[in-house]
Amino acid sequence: MLTKRQENVLKLIVEHYVKLAKPIGSKLVSKKLKCSSATVRNDMAALEDAHLLEKTHTSSGRIPSEEGYRYYVDNLMELKKMNAEDMLKLQIIFHNQQLPLADCITKSLQVISDMTNYATIVLGSSSHDNLLKQIEVVPIDANKMIVIVVTDRGHVEHKEVKLEYVSLEDVKKTVNLINNLIVGTPIDEVSTKLEYEIKPVIGKYVTQHEQLYNAFYNVFSDFSSHNVNVVGKTKFLDQPEFSNVDKIKNIFDKLDNEEVLREIKEDQDNNIKVYIGHESNIDDDVTVIKTKFRNGADEGTLAIVGPKRMDYERVVTLLEFLKDNIEDNN
Amino acid sequence: MLTKRQENVLKLIVEHYVKLAKPIGSKLVSKKLKCSSATVRNDMAALEDAHLLEKTHTSSGRIPSEEGYRYYVDNLMELKKMNAEDMLKLQIIFHNQQLPLADCITKSLQVISDMTNYATIVLGSSSHDNLLKQIEVVPIDANKMIVIVVTDRGHVEHKEVKLEYVSLEDVKKTVNLINNLIVGTPIDEVSTKLEYEIKPVIGKYVTQHEQLYNAFYNVFSDFSSHNVNVVGKTKFLDQPEFSNVDKIKNIFDKLDNEEVLREIKEDQDNNIKVYIGHESNIDDDVTVIKTKFRNGADEGTLAIVGPKRMDYERVVTLLEFLKDNIEDNN
DNA sequence: TCCTAGCACTATAATTTTACGAGTGCTAAC
């Protein structure tokens, strides 16, 4: 169990280290506390025994350990205050009633990335459980057409398709067939439904049925379930802990990797959650702070990704504020 | 005027430097040439006087100067041979008759980026001169709809629009109005045409005309003319000349910057063109190799971006091959 | 006239040496 003063020492070290990015000595801390550096040193030693602080070498100042950050986030961080400037910048975006929610979110995360110098991520709800709302076909020329697929939640995807010797009429018939028989099916199941419900009957109505069937089958089997938007990856280049090119490369690779992001998305906790260091599955020096949001049918995950040495208070507050704005957006 | 042997010395230095990334000494060159290192040193001195070679310091080996690379590219490079493996990988993509051209291009550039470890760029033809082919509207719920715009060349864009108290019928009327009056107009001019041809008459047919007019006006005025795809930016992190984080940051910023890419796109030369070092407008250590392509209505620009110390022969050959494949694609 | 062997010379890179200082742990006194 930590004493009140020990907690204060830890808090001060975390907060200073976040700003200065170099080990914090007892003298600096003692200036903020009304006690001598020797006293602080004793507390530091105790905190080190508790694995909350670390030394970079025998006679250096202290830096927070992963557990130290965890303790800070879980017990010490204060979330009451919200930077007025930060708040204003976000409110302007949500005040614009014209803007669809998706655009508000994108813009907000762009703004947050610029304000904080951390990267941000929106993970849209995977379209797996979206239902097919409508398909449209726009013929471009004799053997090229665009197939557009819209889901019930407004997810749109389009694909160019090559056809040969297929009449416009046949295309229209096929589209009608699909719009009549398959609309309302979960996107995931459309391919199989095409196979069992369209394939057997399409021959009756359509001459070049095989080609058309294949074309649509491909459109749906390629339907992308990923809906990921990472903003401000280059912000990592500003942080001293990532001056090493190999580290940067690893982080960029991870952020491009659907697998890693899926893990973040699949966490079912709806509240703000903080993954510190190795918990991030990205890099031991990286922290991910994420939350889910839901507004009617729209749902998804927001995340802010930066160095472990992150301004936790500010980021959590920002994310909380953003989540609330999204969920209250009419 | 260079002697034959001097040209060979320059050629060897460029080619070795491309591989080894460190200054090349006379001894290494003399091994490939049947003459002594002293002779090579004399030639090197002459090449340095001609500003084709540089030293990193008084007693170092030589590296090619920007003019040296230029001389190499313009006079020394041999393009006959094409790596069989490279060729195969690309041919597989174009052999797939099913695949639309745009997908072939994207995949090829992905493959080329992985093969060469350089970044690649496709700059689609700007949609400025595309003609409006069709618009479609899919209502999602009472006050949300998706507007889909398709151009004559198959460019598709969609946007979510918020509406309040607008009847489905009014929406349909507006869509018909646009599809009847404006289809065939260059995308650039749609906004003004909306203003002069739709705005005056829409009131006659549609109740909530103001809201609908504004919605469509916004869709078209936001129509993105940019169609840029940069692949493999992180490849820069593998090159020793870019181990400096600031340099990387600058390059990434430039590659995200439409301005810089527009310059590449706006060069009117249809053939392969090489921008070496400062000519690239990206970084003095970067080279851009670009070409335009055209296949029927589809046109655009391909570029490979890497270090100045680039395998010019291979990249130019690859790009030439790719361009031919695209242009011959039925 | 062109080529080459030989040698003195030079800048860098790698290694060692030195000096300094920020910060610690411990002890003893308050």
Added chain:
DNA sequence: GTTAGCACTCGTAAAATTATAGTGCTAGGA
């Protein structure tokens, strides 16, 4: 429980040392 004092540690930065890869130049040979 707190603090002043002091010896000690380690890392960083600067200075000195060494090794080496490569040059330019000269003089002799084809």
